[in-house]
Amino acid sequence: MQTLAPSDTLHQHFPQGLHFSLLKSSKTHQETQQLHAFSLKTGIFTHLSVSSRLLSLYADPKINNLRYARSVFDRIQHPTLVLWNIIIKCYVENQRSYEGISLFAELLAHFLPDEFTFPCVIKGCAKLNALKEGKQIHGLVLKLGFGLYKFVQSSLVNLYSKCGEIGSAQKVFDEIDEKDLILWNSLLDGYARCGEVKVAMKVFEEMPEKDTYSWTVLIDGLAKSGEVETAREIFEMMPKRNIISWNTMINGYMKAGDVNSARKLFSQMSTRDLITWNSMIGGFELNLRFVEALEMFERMLKEEFRPSQATLVSVISSVSGLASLAKGRSIHSYIVKNGIELDGVVGTVLIEMYSKCGSIDSALAVFRTINHKKLGHWTAIIVGLSIHGMAEHALKLFLEMRKIGVKPNAITCVGVLNACSHAGLINDGRGYFKMMINEYGIKPTIEHYGCLVDMLCRAGYLEEAKGTIEEMPMRPNKVIWMTLLSGARIRGNTKIGEYAAYHLIEVAPETIGGYVVLSNMYAVAGEWDKVSKVRDMMKKRGLRKEPGCSLIEHRGMHHEFIVGDKSHPQTKEIYSKLSEMREKLKLAGHIPDTSQVLLYIEEEEEKEAELEHHSERLAIAFGLINVDAGCPIRIMKNLRVCNDCHSVTKLLSKIYSREIIVRDNSRFHHFKNGLCSCKDFW
């Protein structure tokens, strides 16, 4: 401080010229701040020369402190056009283009923009994909006669390329006399981005010169249009490759689902950057190779790379895919230890992860710690609560969200409707469906109609559900038909069941569920000839029912059980626990619901398997033996829980005073004190 800031006495003798010269040479952030403080203290800040210099120092890419730049700017009483330009640019460069564009609108009240203003603000529009605003500004450019300025033209080509208006980009491009590499690259980028690879190739060939950027943009375009092989050829032909080209190629493979080629490329790289790791981890996750994604993450940490938000998003999503609560908790603690903010997408996927892993309590805990809750966080927790059957809580949060003025999107509404349907709140559901359309202007998608149909089916309004399906503006998919079919089965309505099954088999002949539900329905109705007809149909098409399978995680290990499984090392204990369970259930007055046995259309092995050897019972027995008292027993099941297992699990939760959480193929059941969170509605 002493060396930089002259004392107040010195200042009295020398006018601002001295300080100006002090300000002039290049400065570090700290020095700039000291000068800033000094100029405020002594009052020389009021000299435009000083404040301007401070502003440009803060806005300089080397220092790039938007907050301080803005505070300097705000203190200047009459900023010049140059200063407006600087502050707008600073916003755009700091990914806050939206505010940059607002400032531009403010600027218009004081000045006419110049040839330096336009490139900045147009770049901001390009970054935001704000085509409408961009076009308005283009109009202003023409009106004010800046249409022939090189940098303005360049930024326009870039704008239209980025926003997918390649025709307009080409038009501006054609009007330019002297085209340089940057301009060609912008155009090439535009064609590659909008999937016009053929034209992109042509542009590429026409280009008088090319740099690594040009080659890379082309590779990316080819890979994204599904031509990975051509992309690889271009990659091999490149005269000079940089790390971005390698990363682009890896991504191309990952997008194409060619995980092995991506991995091979990765192993050949001599240097890797954060994006390389993220591409690999994100690629594994994209291709549902969750275990490999997590292994890659471990390796990344070992090689001392610091994960970014993007890394964590992929990693946490992989954990959700594996439904491994233990892994999820360990990554969460990594995040806490490293002081990583949860206010962004990381918070959202963390909430999702906990709810998908069965711990809605942890999801709620994360939700509560987030300071600036954004739509994504609200949506994640509402959807989470809805799949856990906690409709009241979900709706309460939805109201709270609306109260503070957060506008729901289509996905939030799926959560809300799903909550209503899982809890049988049909009137609320209908109301929210209307509210979504009228109040928020959200066009219902097939998922929303799915919730509506589900709601109606659960309430037994099968004809109305059928009518809704017939009147929807889109073609029903297999989920819709499956919903109607299940509804028909629960109500024993064979007529609608056949109708739904017929359509289901038409839309998705490979979906096993349809045949199974149909044949079960016939079995209950005693129509055995039809049962065997369905069975023959399945055989002819080579379809087999997926065996029921339950999974339980214990001390970071997964234990998997199928019906009548005897392969587990603890089999002896598990089966003796099962006998004990049988006795206790009998004492509690449980009468097995054998109607479900009939419903199994599968062959010998399943006929033999008695209800009490259903995979979830084995998993529960394992849980009762191994999971510490006081901790919930968490089970994941690939199929729907059968009626008998559902009532047994309720009883067991009371008999053993244990919380049992079961995830079936569509939702969670929380069994506690003899009751289930689904209120027997599933």
Next chain:
DNA sequence: GTAGGGTTAG
């Protein structure tokens, strides 16, 4: 005392 594109992961 300002000045164009910035490609790849999410």
